Amino acid sequence: KILNEKRDKLEFSKVVCGYPLSIFFIVVNEFCERFSYYGMRAVLVLYFKYFLRWDDDLATSIYHTFVALCYLTPILGAIVADSWLGKFKTIIYLSIVYAVGQVAMAVSAIHDITDSDRDGTPDSMTFHIVLSMVGLFLIALGTGGIKPCVAAFGGDQFGEHQDRQRRTFFSVFYLCINGGSLLSTIITPVLRAQECGIYSKQKCYSLAFGVPAALMVVALVVFIIGSGMYYKAEPQGNIMLDVCKCIGFAIKNRYRHRSKQYPKRQHWMDWAEEKYDKLLIAQIKMVLKVLFLYIPLPMFWTLFDQKGSRWTLQATTMDGNFGALVIQPDQMQTVNPILILTLVPIMDSLIYPLIKKCGLNFTPLKRMTVGMLLAAIAFVCAALVQIQIDKTLPTFPSTSQSQLKLLNMGSNSVTVKLPGNDALILPAAQVYPFINNCNTKFTNLLPETNDLTSKPQEGNNAIRFVNGMKTAVNVSTAAADFGLIEPFYYSNYSQIKNGKATFTLRSGSQSCEYSTNFGFGSSYTFFIHSTLVFGSNCQDSVTAVEDIKPNSVHMALQIPQYFFITAGEVMFSVTGLEFSYSQAPSNMKAVLQAGWLFTVAIGNFIVLIVAELAKIPKQWAEYVLFASLLVAVCVIFSIMAYFYTYIDPTEIEAQFKKKINEDDEDDKSKPGKAEVEMVKRDSIKCHDEYDKATQTKM
Numbered sequence: 001k002i003l004n005e006k007r008d009k010l011e012f013s014k015v016v017c018g019y020p021l022s023i024f025f026i027v028v029n030e031f032c033e034r035f036s037y038y039g040m041r042a043v044l045v046l047y048f049k050y051f052l053r054w055d056d057d058l059a060t061s062i063y064h065t066f067v068a069l070c071y072l073t074p075i076l077g078a079i080v081a082d083s084w085l086g087k088f089k090t091i092i093y094l095s096i097v098y099a100v101g102q103v104a105m106a107v108s109a110i111h112d113i114t115d116s117d118r119d120g121t122p123d124s125m126t127f128h129i130v131l132s133m134v135g136l137f138l139i140a141l142g143t144g145g146i147k148p149c150v151a152a153f154g155g156d157q158f159g160e161h162q163d164r165q166r167r168t169f170f171s172v173f174y175l176c177i178n179g180g181s182l183l184s185t186i187i188t189p190v191l192r193a194q195e196c197g198i199y200s201k202q203k204c205y206s207l208a209f210g211v212p213a214a215l216m217v218v219a220l221v222v223f224i225i226g227s228g229m230y231y232k233a234e235p236q237g238n239i240m241l242d243v244c245k246c247i248g249f250a251i252k253n254r255y256r257h258r259s260k261q262y263p264k265r266q267h268w269m270d271w272a273e274e275k276y277d278k279l280l281i282a283q284i285k286m287v288l289k290v291l292f293l294y295i296p297l298p299m300f301w302t303l304f305d306q307k308g309s310r311w312t313l314q315a316t317t318m319d320g321n322f323g324a325l326v327i328q329p330d331q332m333q334t335v336n337p338i339l340i341l342t343l344v345p346i347m348d349s350l351i352y353p354l355i356k357k358c359g360l361n362f363t364p365l366k367r368m369t370v371g372m373l374l375a376a377i378a379f380v381c382a383a384l385v386q387i388q389i390d391k392t393l394p395t396f397p398s399t400s401q402s403q404l405k406l407l408n409m410g411s412n413s414v415t416v417k418l419p420g421n422d423a424l425i426l427p428a429a430q431v432y433p434f435i436n437n438c439n440t441k442f443t444n445l446l447p448e449t450n451d452l453t454s455k456p457q458e459g460n461n462a463i464r465f466v467n468g469m470k471t472a473v474n475v476s477t478a479a480a481d482f483g484l485i486e487p488f489y490y491s492n493y494s495q496i497k498n499g500k501a502t503f504t505l506r507s508g509s510q511s512c513e514y515s516t517n518f519g520f521g522s523s524y525t526f527f528i529h530s531t532l533v534f535g536s537n538c539q540d541s542v543t544a545v546e547d548i549k550p551n552s553v554h555m556a557l558q559i560p561q562y563f564f565i566t567a568g569e570v571m572f573s574v575t576g577l578e579f580s581y582s583q584a585p586s587n588m589k590a591v592l593q594a595g596w597l598f599t600v601a602i603g604n605f606i607v608l609i610v611a612e613l614a615k616i617p618k619q620w621a622e623y624v625l626f627a628s629l630l631v632a633v634c635v636i637f638s639i640m641a642y643f644y645t646y647i648d649p650t651e652i653e654a655q656f657k658k659k660i661n662e663d664d665e666d667d668k669s670k671p672g673k674a675e676v677e678m679v680k681r682d683s684i685k686c687h688d689e690y691d692k693a694t695q696t697k698m
């Protein structure tokens with residue numbers, strides 16, 4: 001009570017609308033930090049692919065390893081904060097590491113540094129690779145390390161009587177995460193698309209990494225400006241070591257006294273009572289109870305993180321034309337932060353109060369359970385959309401089949417008779433696709449060609465040209481060069497983005513242009529007629545033959561799945577963040593935040609494992625499998641949650657403190673207790689430090 005009064009007094013001068021002013025600096029810091037992190041992440045794979053020239057597989061593996069590392073390092077940051085430096089100093093030091101990492105990334109993306117021959121490409125790729133890997137390692141250490149500390153540090157700023165404000169803080173904190181990430185995922189790809197360079201102009205990755213680096217410096221500066229206003233709990237010695245030793249002793253002691261002659265104890269941790277302070281044992285019990293509850297949680301993140309992978313791939317097979325706006329498949333992911341920005345206020349100011357008004361006690365664990373169910377519903381929606389998409393996909397020959405395509409280059413229809421098949425009439429300038437079992441041999445029909453065996457990737461369109469002229473023709477667009485196509489021959493496929501494309505057809509010094517519009521995921525063979533006259537309009541002398549239809553299922557159909565997963569995220573993640581803080585003992589707030597983030601890391605690993613092992617041929621079935629797994633896990637979680645009793649760690653700690661003080665007084669007044677007192681003083685070292693920390697305010 002005394003402590004809280006002291007805190008109240010100290011905070012009084014810096015309270016705005018019931019909130020400590022210090023949290024303003026913390027949420028702005030989080031906004032800038034998330035801008036920095038997500039902005040850099042948005043262009044990372046492209047940097048690997050186009051700057052470092054890595055193949056898709058290597059780029060994706062390194063990307064996922066980096067993301068997983070970002071959710072593993074919180075453990076490190078939390079241990080350093082809770083045991084050694086305290087949250088404030090940990091945030092400052094690791095933010096510096098983080099900013100250095102971002103700067104290293106920006107420098108690694110300056111091609112001019114090693115471009116001594118000035119041809120626009122780096123001469124020493126090793127330099128760029130090493131620098132960027134060092135940068136990424138520092139970023140992972142920084143972003144992960146500070147993450148549990150910033151959230152817990154924010155929570156620390158509130159007094160015991162400010163539960164409601166603290167809950168609102170975690171919601172605002174989440175809004176800032178998503179505001180920052182939304183802005184940066186829109187801005188950094190635009191920066192990347194700019195051209196920059198000293199000797200030669202190239203895509204500006206250095207700017208796309210430089211702006212996030214600058215934002216990280218801003219985050220650090222803002223955090224330091226608030227320095228005088230923070231409540232800074234002191235670290236309490238090597239708490240993690242004490243925790244490990246205490247748990248180890250309890251297990252050893254329990255094993256030593258396994259025989260039936262020893263009376264059972266209420267909890268297995270009580271076997272540490274001989275050597276360790278009761279307060280520490282109680283705190284460990286609190287943490288273990290929550291960590292046990294966390295076991296099923298990674299499954300939620302397993303589904304959640306597929307937004308960025310499977311759902312984006314799904315979007316590549318859909319039509320992103322929204323009239324005035326054309327949405328690229330990977331841009332669909334921004335729906336999540338947009339929805340967060342709308343759903344968090346709606347939930348906090350409308351849905352939760354309404355539920356409360358109806359007399360329902362919507363406890364944090366109930367919210368998290370509903371959040372999981374919503375994520376499962378999102379995956380059912382994704383499965384339904386997938387079924388629709390599958391209906392529109394073309395049939396490709398299986399491994400035991402071959403495909404024959406006949407193109408009539410003449411100006412009249414022709415009748416074609418294939419061995420073992422009825423005669424068919426093939427109109428002029430049309431392709432007839434024919435799938436047959438491999439045992440039927442067609443000879444002398446077409447030269448061998450590598451045809452498409454799947455839909456074009458990433459929503460692009462696969463385009464090729466067939467030259468029906470007696471002279472060779474060169475075909476090119478701004479985005480692709482089809483090369484010189486010999487008479488009666490064809491070009492390779494090139495990938496063209498959706499929207500309008502203008503092809504230049506050239507023969508010697510003569511040329512003409514042909515323009516057309518593309519949707520998403522189609523394939524066309526453009527047939528150049530023998531009648532084409534260069535120098536005139538060649539629009540009528542090229543015929544587009546549709547090999548694969550453009551995507552016809554609209555991307556808007558993904559909105560319900562995004563809605564459900566985001567509503568689930570608000571209920572699960574925002575609540576979980578606050579729950580992890582409120583149920584943690586005072587000396588392990590950051591550690592429990594790190595435990596919470598660890599569930600995200602495990603969830604990411606499950607995606608990788610299941611995707612590798614399951615190998616389910618039908619994508620919709622995989623979605624249903626994930627939804628069912630989450631429902632099963634959700635049932636287990638709700639049973640565990642049913643048996644969980646909410647605690648007030650501060651209250652419990654205060655009771656222990658009082659009890660120990662009383663015992664101390666008792667012991668001192670009793671003659672001949674000096675020895676016992678000495679042993680006790682040793683064992684309650686943690687308690688003394690706890691005392692010191694909770695009464696310190698800098």
Ligand SMILES: CC(C)C[C@H](NC(=O)[C@@H](N)CC(C)C)C(=O)O
Nearest residue numbers: 038177178181182336337340600
């Ligand atoms: C614990 C994290 C996974 C939570 C949080 N992520 C989000 O809020 C997402 N909605 C952001 C979106 C851009 C993927 C974070 O701290 O990044």
